[in-house]
Amino acid sequence: MNKTISTLSDKTPLILLIEDDPDHAELMRRSLSKADLEVELLHLSDGNKALDYLVNASKLSQLPSLILLDLTLPKVDGWQVLVRLKKSACAAVPLVILTSSANPDDITKATQLHANSYIAKPARLQGYIDLAQALCDYWLGWNKFTITPRPPL
Amino acid sequence: MNIRKDKSEFPVEAHVKAITLHNAPYIVTVVRDVTERHHYIKELKQQKAEIEQFTYSISHDLKSPLVTIEGFSEILAENLATNDLENAQSDLRRINKAASKMHVLLTELLEYSRLGITPHSTTPTAMNDIVEDALERVAGQVLETSAQITVAPDLPTVNGNPDPLAQVYQNLIDNSIKFRHPDRPIEIELGWDPEKNCFFVDDNGRGIELQFQNKVFALFDQLDPEQPGSGIGLATVKRIIDTHEGKIWVESPSALGGTKISFFLPNLLNQTPQ
Numbered sequence: 409m410n411k412t413i414s415t416l417s418d419k420t421p422l423i424l425l426i427e428d429d430p431d432h433a434e435l436m437r438r439s440l441s442k443a444d445l446e447v448e449l450l451h452l453s454d455g456n457k458a459l460d461y462l463v464n465a466s467k468l469s470q471l472p473s474l475i476l477l478d479l480t481l482p483k484v485d486g487w488q489v490l491v492r493l494k495k496s497a498c499a500a501v502p503l504v505i506l507t508s509s510a511n512p513d514d515i516t517k518a519t520q521l522h523a524n525s526y527i528a529k530p531a532r533l534q535g536y537i538d539l540a541q542a543l544c545d546y547w548l549g550w551n552k553f554t555i556t557p558r559p560p561l
Numbered sequence: 562m563n564i565r566k567d568k569s570e571f572p573v574e575a576h577v578k579a580i581t582l583h584n585a586p587y588i589v590t591v592v593r594d595v596t597e598r599h600h601y602i603k604e605l606k607q608q609k610a611e612i613e614q615f616t617y618s619i620s621h622d623l624k625s626p627l628v629t630i631e632g633f634s635e636i637l638a639e640n641l642a643t644n645d646l647e648n649a650q651s652d653l654r655r656i657n658k659a660a661s662k663m664h665v666l667l668t669e670l671l672e673y674s675r676l677g678i679t680p681h682s683t684t685p686t687a688m689n690d691i692v693e694d695a696l697e698r699v700a701g702q703v704l705e706t707s708a709q710i711t712v713a714p715d716l717p718t719v720n721g722n723p724d725p726l727a728q729v730y731q732n733l734i735d736n737s738i739k740f741r742h743p744d745r746p747i748e749i750e751l752g753w754d755p756e757k758n759c760f761f762v763d764d765n766g767r768g769i770e771l772q773f774q775n776k777v778f779a780l781f782d783q784l785d786p787e788q789p790g791s792g793i794g795l796a797t798v799k800r801i802i803d804t805h806e807g808k809i810w811v812e813s814p815s816a817l818g819g820t821k822i823s824f825f826l827p828n829l830l831n832q833t834p835q
């Protein structure tokens with residue numbers, strides 16, 4: 409039976425950030441706050457902890473609404489986390505690779521392993537704020553922008 | 562492709578030209594075996610791929626502290642504008658730490674990249690002299706941490722490059738001290754295993770879980786990012802051993818209960834059993 413993924417309609421959405429650099433996690437936390445985005449950010453610093461957390465969250469049907477995954481993690485790296493998550497009950501949770509590398513081979517590999525998106529970490533704070541807004545707009549369905557359909561020709 | 566007498570295939574390059582000699586038309590064909598050229602092309606392509614991968618690794622790891630520096634500089638400016646000095650100091654600490662990390666990365670990366678271009682001049686040297694040189698380099702840390710280091714008295718003589726080989730021991734001892742067990746005084750043994758024909762550095766530190774042992778020699782891979790360092794130390798060690806056409810691995814189990822790194826070097830000049 410499919411588990412129901414907790415959605416944002418009934419509570420504050422949870423974003424799980426799997427990131428080994430505490431400064432980068434702090435940048436994301438501040439960016440979400442600066443953009444006035446009402447989300448809860450859970451930061452886990454290694455792949456093992458993240459996998460353990462998600463197994464439990466899955467059992468309790470309390471999965472996050474979005475997973476942000478760095479690739480260079482100690483011990484269990486981001487690739488292994490990605491493979492295992494996409495074969496688990498968490499497969500339906502949108503997973504965005506957020507890493508410092510823009511290696512084309514990594515981007516291809518991430519797509520092949522069913523990552524939902526691949527984003528290189530921005531260099532500046534404003535870039536982080538814009539990214540936080542864009543992630544929530546797209547993956548949490550908060551898009552403020554509406555596209556007016558073209559009239560039929 | 563052409564076929565040898567033993568029916569194996571080999572690549573060829575053929576040039577065909579029409580000429581006239583004494584008013585008679587001729588076709589001249591030159592067929593050249595290009596096996597060696599193909600081999601070099603393949604090797605060059607492999608090296609190119611390795612360089613590309615290396616460049617991406619470098620750019621990734623250098624970009625990481627830059628993200629911190631740029632991001633927190635802007636936050637610092639905001640905190641200073643609002644006179645929030647407490648947070649400004651915390652921002653400065655983050656910036657400082659990231660800049661130091663970058664400094665270590667660049668320094669060690671330079672050392673690492675030099676290894677590949679340094680001419681590999683070998684000379685017969687007693688490994689005990691190399692170890693002595695390494696111990697001098699780490700004397701400060703050893704004194705500071707009261708680490709007990711035991712050195713086998715009759716290590717074999719090697720035909721190698723003494724300075725990089727001393728760096729192998731230096732980095733391995735440095736790691737043993739860095740990843741010490743919090744509850745035990747540091748013990749390190751530098752020895753020779755006559756059965757396996759290899760040198761080893763064993764310690765009573767925190768050890769490396771079996772599943773992660775194949776990761777430790779990769780460039781920039783750090784099992785514990787909270788620890789100081791760049792993830793270049795063991796990659797450098799491996800590269801030095803590779804340039805000596807040797808092998809290095811994590812040995813299990815460690816006799817002292819921590820991490821045991823063994824390495825094999827060819828062309829030993831004497832091999833005294835211990």
